[in-house]
Amino acid sequence: MRLVKMTQEEFDVIKGRMIRDYAQDKIKVGHWQEGDAIDLAKETLDNILKDGVETKHHYLLDICKDIDKVGFVWFNLFNDTIYVNNYLIYDEYKGKDYEINMVELLEEMAENLDAKKVNLHSFGYNEGAIALYRKMGYDITDVYMSKKMGV
Incomplete structure (x- = not known):
């Protein structure tokens, strides 16, 4: 497997x-209301990735196996740390260890970029991803918890 820089055209599609997906996640964890979520997610993405695939210190990459694109990953490099903002293994490729391979490729890329750490994020409901990251040696560094009141 390999990570390949995404073209602007590919990014426009993705x-x-x-x-x-970001809007749905934010709704699911109770951060945003359904009616506002798409606009807020678009605004957030547009603010962060002002220059698309050419945004400084941001990497938008296709995850490739042979000639197939099995997913994508977006991360940024800040203060010697890689922050994985988003990734997706496409449905037809799930369950084939591509997620593990992608994390391993990110770790290799971290070494090439002289990064000292890789930070992965998961929403709390995604217990499968959290278990996978822990199995790969990642530690939980922050936990946010919430409780709805008056419901």
Whole structure:
């Protein structure tokens, strides 16, 4: 497997899915209301990735196996740390260890970029991802908890 820089055209196609998925995650954890979520997700993504695939210190990469694109990953490099903002293994490739391979490729890339650490994020409901990251040697560094009141 390998990570390949995404073209602007590919990003333009993926961007809609990134916005939709981020909005759904934020709704699911109770941070945003359904009516506002798409606009807020789009605004967030547009603010962060002002220059698309050419945004400084941000990497938008296709995850490739042979000639197939099995997913994508977006991370940024800040203060010697890689922060994984988003990734997706496409449905037809799930369950084939591509997620593990992608994390291993990110770790290799971290070494090439002289990064000292890789930070992965998961929403709390995604217990499978959290278990995978822990199995790969990642420690939980922050936990946010919430409780709805008056419901």
